[in-house]
Amino acid sequence: MWRHIASNAVTFLVVALFLVGGVILLGQNTYRAEGPLEDAVCLRVQPGSNMSRVSADLEDKGAIANGTLFRLGADYSDKADKLKAGSFLVPEKASMEQIVDIVTRGGASTCGTEVVYRVGVTRKQVQVRELDPATGRFIEVAEFNPAEDETPEAFTKVRDQADTRYRIAVAEGVTSWQVMDALNGIELLSGEIDQPEEGALAPDSYEVRVGDTRESVIARMEDAQAVLLNAAWEARADDVPLNSPEELLILASIIEKETGVPEERRQVASVFANRLDRGMRLQTDPTVIYGITKGVGVLGRGLRQSELRGPTPWNTYVIQGLPPTPIANPGRASLEAAANPDETPYIFFVADGTGGHAFAETLAEHNANVAEWRKIEAERANSDN
Incomplete structure (x- = not known):
């Protein structure tokens, strides 16, 4: 009889262990499985918070189905005491395991x-x-x-x-x-x-x-x-008329101030490259402005004829070649344009009324473009009065 009782006890213990193992396995699978969240949410973890508060918030947001299992998983993975304050983006279908990792890994907030x-x-x-x-x-x-x-x-x-x-x-x-x-x-x-x-x-x-x-x-x-700058200089065209990265930076700053139209940058660069090749003065207004302001604030008015003729190290109507320093901080696109200008015959450009410029090869073409621009300026001035 005792042998029978002992056999039943062993059987019961095996079944119990099997059931407990099944529950643990089910819990692990649920912890790692896709979550119920339909759309990403922003989870804010306050300083001094804990996993209990976080799990309750996640349940309210529909991000997890079982707060107890979430906390047990955090404890089991030794992450319960590593909770970080911040705002964290919880993606759709995130598992509880993924969410625990998100709120404990640290680093900058990812939403909010x-x-x-x-x-x-x-x-x-x-x-x-x-x-x-x-x-x-x-x-x-x-x-x-x-x-x-x-x-x-x-x-x-x-x-x-x-x-x-x-x-x-x-x-x-x-x-x-x-x-x-x-x-x-x-x-x-x-x-x-x-x-x-x-x-x-x-x-x-x-x-x-x-x-x-x-x-x-x-x-x-x-x-x-x-x-x-180093990348642009290393990738420069063989025939670009520049002798150093510093000169490339100076030219790029002029290009940056001359146009805000991305697709024009290499064309503008071609005009300046052609002028440098021919020994012509660059004759660009932004350099004159920099000679007046030294980059401090904005001029806030048009240039005077006396200023266009006034000698400063940056006045490219007066000096030959490039000014001694950049006139602003150019971005990547202008650096790349200065290093690799388009191949064009242009040596002139003027505003065309659209935010871009009209380019010309001859002085006669340029004068016609200037006359058109003056007409646009006059029409705008009349419409404002």
Whole structure:
């Protein structure tokens, strides 16, 4: 009888272990399986939060079906105490295992609020925007000019949130003084900077964090521009009339200021290359303007005839060849255009009223284009009165 009882006990234990193993296996499979989330969501984890609060939030959002299993999985993988604060993008159908990894791996927030400090040629702007998880696109919440507008509540509300991300977006064609002035006005940065060399900063978008030094941001911009300049110089055309990367940078800055039409850059570059080849003066207004402003602010008016004739190191109506320094910070496209201009016969261009330019090979053609442009200017002036 005892042998029979012992045999039954062993059988029961085997069945129980089998059932427990099956439950564990089922739990593991469920933990790793696709989740119920139909559309991506943004999960915000507050500082000091825990897996219990996170699992409850995920259940409310429909991202997980079982909060207990989510917490057990986090414990089993030794990640329960590695929860990071921030805003995290949880993709559709994300498994519980994937979500645990997302909220514990660390790094910058992947969704939520972003404040973008835009440094433009004519103005500075601050933009507050939110990522729409469903589309992966940012939606503007507020935008203002810090020099002119009252600071909106949407900005002050998110400024002190730990998971707010910050970005500095520098436009092509801004001067180094403009970048320095903008960085000095961004309170989340620390330290002091001197004005960087003209042309040495790469226009781009740079993510920054509270407490980053202004010097470190400038260093990143300088390093990025050095890489772009070196790549453009190495890939330059054999017959480009430039003797050094520094000359390429100078010409690229002039191209950047002469046109905002991307498809025109190589044509504009061809005009300057043809003029340099023929020993002609470049005769470009942006260099004259730089000789007046030195890149500090915007001239804000038209050039006077006396200024076009006035001798400065940058006045290409007076000097031969390139000016001594860049006149702005050119982007990648202008560097590449300076290194590889189109092959054209053009040596003249003038605005055509569409935002682009009319190009000409002869002075007679150019004078006709100028006359047409003067007519457009007059018509616009009359329509404004």
